[in-house]
Amino acid sequence: xxxxxxxxxxxxxxxxxxxxxxxxxxxxxxxxxxxxxxxxxxxxxxxxxxxxxxxxxxxxxxxxxxxxxxxxxxxxxxxxxxxxxxxxxxxxxxxxxxxxxxxxxxxxxxxxxxxxxxxxxxxxxxxxxxxxxxxxxxxxxxxxxxxxxxxxxxxxxxxxxxxxxxxxxxxxxxxxxxxxxxxxxxxxxxxxxxxxxxxxxxxxxxxxxxxxxxxxxxxxxxxxxxxxxxxx
Amino acid sequence: xxxxxxxxxxxxxxxxxxxxxxxxxxxxxxxxxxxxxxxxxxxxxxxxxxxxxxxxxxxxxxxxxxxxxxxxxxxxxxxxxxxxxxxxxxxxxxxxxxxxxxxxxxxxxxxxxxxxxxxxxxxxxxxxxxxxxxxxxxxxxxxxxxxxxxxxxxxxxxxxxxxxxxxxxxxxxxxxxxxxxxxxxxxxxxxxxxxxxxxxxxxxxxxxxxxxxxxxxxxxxxxxxxxxxxxxxxxxxxxxxxxxxxxxxxxxxxxxxxxxxxxxxxxxxxxxxxxxxxxxxxxxxxxxxxxxxxxxxxxxxxxxxxxxxxxxxxxxxxxxxxxxxxxxxxxxxxxxxxxxxxxxxxxxxxxxxxxxxxxxxxxxxxxxxxxxxxxxxxxxxxxxxxxxxxxxxxxxxxxxxxxxxxxxxxxxxxxxxxxxxxxxxxxxxxxxxxxxxxxxxxxxxxx
Ligand SMILES: Nc1ncnc2c1ncn2[C@@H]1O[C@H](COP(=O)(O)OP(=O)(O)OP(=O)(O)O)[C@@H](O)[C@H]1O
Ligand SMILES: [Mg+2]
Numbered sequence: 254x255x256x257x258x259x260x261x262x263x264x265x266x267x268x269x270x271x272x273x274x275x276x277x278x279x280x281x282x283x284x285x286x287x288x289x290x291x292x293x294x295x296x297x298x299x300x301x302x303x304x305x306x307x308x309x310x311x312x313x314x315x316x317x318x319x320x321x322x323x324x325x326x327x328x329x330x331x332x333x334x335x336x337x338x339x340x341x342x343x344x345x346x347x348x349x350x351x352x353x354x355x356x357x358x359x360x361x362x363x364x365x366x367x368x369x370x371x372x373x374x375x376x377x378x379x380x381x382x383x384x385x386x387x388x389x390x391x392x393x394x395x396x397x398x399x400x401x402x403x404x405x406x407x408x409x410x411x412x413x414x415x416x417x418x419x420x421x422x423x424x425x426x427x428x429x430x431x432x433x434x435x436x437x438x439x440x441x442x443x444x445x446x447x448x449x450x451x452x453x454x455x456x457x458x459x460x461x462x463x464x465x466x467x468x469x470x471x472x473x474x475x476x477x478x479x480x481x482x483x484x485x
Numbered sequence: 486x487x488x489x490x491x492x493x494x495x496x497x498x499x500x501x502x503x504x505x506x507x508x509x510x511x512x513x514x515x516x517x518x519x520x521x522x523x524x525x526x527x528x529x530x531x532x533x534x535x536x537x538x539x540x541x542x543x544x545x546x547x548x549x550x551x552x553x554x555x556x557x558x559x560x561x562x563x564x565x566x567x568x569x570x571x572x573x574x575x576x577x578x579x580x581x582x583x584x585x586x587x588x589x590x591x592x593x594x595x596x597x598x599x600x601x602x603x604x605x606x607x608x609x610x611x612x613x614x615x616x617x618x619x620x621x622x623x624x625x626x627x628x629x630x631x632x633x634x635x636x637x638x639x640x641x642x643x644x645x646x647x648x649x650x651x652x653x654x655x656x657x658x659x660x661x662x663x664x665x666x667x668x669x670x671x672x673x674x675x676x677x678x679x680x681x682x683x684x685x686x687x688x689x690x691x692x693x694x695x696x697x698x699x700x701x702x703x704x705x706x707x708x709x710x711x712x713x714x715x716x717x718x719x720x721x722x723x724x725x726x727x728x729x730x731x732x733x734x735x736x737x738x739x740x741x742x743x744x745x746x747x748x749x750x751x752x753x754x755x756x757x758x759x760x761x762x763x764x765x766x767x768x769x770x771x772x773x774x775x776x777x778x779x780x781x782x783x784x785x786x787x788x789x790x791x792x793x794x795x796x797x798x799x800x801x802x803x804x805x806x807x808x809x810x811x812x813x814x815x816x817x818x819x820x821x822x823x824x825x826x827x828x829x830x831x832x833x834x835x836x837x838x839x840x841x842x843x844x845x846x847x848x849x850x851x852x853x854x855x856x857x858x859x860x861x862x863x864x865x866x867x868x869x870x871x872x873x874x875x876x877x878x879x880x881x882x883x884x885x886x887x888x889x890x891x892x893x894x895x896x897x898x899x900x901x902x903x904x905x906x907x908x909x910x911x912x913x914x915x916x917x918x919x920x921x922x923x924x925x926x927x928x929x930x931x932x
Contacts (some may be wrong), residue, residue, distance in 0.1 A: 367836065371487070
């Protein structure tokens with residue numbers, strides 16, 4: 254599903270004439286199989302989010318290749334990457350990233366609108382997805398009118414609505430209490446089991462790492478010895 | 486993403502910022518209205534001047550003076566008239582013969598000396614001649630008289646000093662007061678035979694009066710007689726056109742052909758065909774003159790003036806476009822987090838750009854439409870109000886039919902076009918900026 258080959262990333266800091274570079278990732282290589290749940294662990298500042306943002310295409314690597322579903326995404330231009338994200342990747346963010354001026358329904362509908370699904374078909378798909386996350390009674394609520402857990406379920410519904418084979422999640426439970434977190438993790442396992450969705454989840458908490466089939470650990474920008482990279 | 490959904494997005498965004506969008510639309514509308522009203526003055530005055538010149542038929546007129554053969558000008562005869570009438574783009578060919586003496590007309594106790602012409606009425610009517618009263622002559626002794634003929638018709642037996650006022654105009658009380666229609670008057674022509682003046686009187690019935698000439702300073706005091714009356718006069722004088730022999734017995738002036746016309750005027754169907762007609766005449770060696778060349782100069786002048794006014798008006802639209810630029814920039818900044826989320830999910834930059842361009846074009850379109858409506862209202866008010874103000878303030882009578890402001894649909898098209906182009910252009914940069922928003926920064930609310 255995902256193959257990362259010799260990935261390097263460094264941030265450029267400072268202004269012109271006074272530039273410094275900050276290497277964050279160095280020679281990262283790993284492979285993730287279909288239908289896996291993989292947790293990425295590591296201390297704060299170790300480069301987990303950077304890795305996920307590279308896979309998402311929000312930033313571009315300094316060096317190396319990322320293959321998703323047979324496509325070398327590092328070669329895609331911005332437009333094609335957007336299209337690729339829409340087709341293949343669902344996102345769950347730490348702070349939900351819902352559009353505050355849109356209702357739960359409208360937030361979930363957004364990917365369908367971007368894809369060009371006709372309005373008549375959208376209604377049914379969104380209703381079904383709302384049901385999947387158990388929010389059929391909250392569809393007219395705005396994000397500010399929902400609890401944190403409910404908001405995260407809306408964002409999961411938005412990630413699911415186009416049936417992507419892959420979902421990327423950066424600390425999805427970071428803003429939730431432990432009970433809600435527990436529920437969310439169960440839900441992720443269930444989606445993985447029932448729909449065969451591959452999950453790549455960043456976490457620094459053991460509980461989340463536990464549901465993963467595997468754990469990849471990053472320390473100081475490199476994969477930690479012993480974490481799973483044998484398959485490359 | 487479907488257009489309908491894009492529109493939905495835009496309309497939601499507009500609803501969220503009603504007042505700001507309204508103000509921007511207002512500014513655009515004012516700019517657009519200013520542009521249209523300003524330019525409409527150029528259009529209105531041009532139109533008024535064209536119409537005024539058109540009204541006295543001068544614009545489509547081609548005067549033909551003669552035909553050149555072997556370096557000599559031949560007077561025009563019926564043969565030439567037939568040729569003119571066969572030309573393409575010709576509406577009418579009027580022709581007249583002048584009586585080469587000024588007869589005295591006597592009506593009851595009044596008398597007048599008037600220029601006398603033979604005209605071909607069917608063609609005059611086709612060319613646009615209208616009567617202020619009465620009808621066209623049907624019988625040989627029926628005549629029509631010019632609109633100002635009445636001012637020649639003075640009471641006889643009044644001495645000259647008494648007859649005229651300080652301005653050398655005849656006093657009203659000595660002018661003929663009754664209707665001229667149906668009145669019978671005597672035309673007296675003279676001829677000198679053996680140093681003896683002989684007089685012949687022909688009785689004529691007035692059946693019509695021509696319309697008031699289009700221009701203030703023009704006067705028509707002529708009497709229009711029929712061909713057979715002319716013949717009668719020619720028989721009496723024994724000369725062409727009733728020319729009076731000089732007392733010495735020798736002929737004066739040019740040799741005249743009986744059938745030739747003194748004045749031939751071709752009326753073209755439209756301004757556009759005047760040129761065509763003139764060219765055809767030229768190839769056939771006719772000498773002709775039309776005012777269309779002078780009109781062309783006027784047209785060029787007004788076209789430059791209109792272009793200048795549109796240019797000045799465009800500045801107002803440009804100023805309004807600053808408002809659109811500002812509004813759109815604010816909209817992009819405000820919505821940056823949303824744009825970041827949309828981009829993260831998979832919105833292509835093109836779509837983001839299109840949504841913002843659509844929003845600014847809608848503002849521009851609304852401004853243009855409202856501006857056009859307002860411009861029409863202002864134009865209407867100016868056309869009614871300004872003459873009233875000028876007339877009461879300066880005590881000056883304005884020419885009837887003068888239009889200060891006119892908005893033809895071409896002007897509306899130009900103005901709306903300028904408005905749309907300017908607003909879309911001013912919305913392009915903010916839209917471009919929206920596409921360049923960094924996803925991660927936007928999601929961290931850092932934009
Ligand atoms: N946009 C950026 N510009 C410059 N440096 C950055 C940028 N984003 C991240 N960094 C740096 O890269 C390093 C890794 O950051 P990253 O966000 O990947 O860490 P992380 O593992 O996700 O940490 P956390 O667990 O706290 O989320 C950090 O040292 C950070 O300062
Ligand atoms: Mg992080």
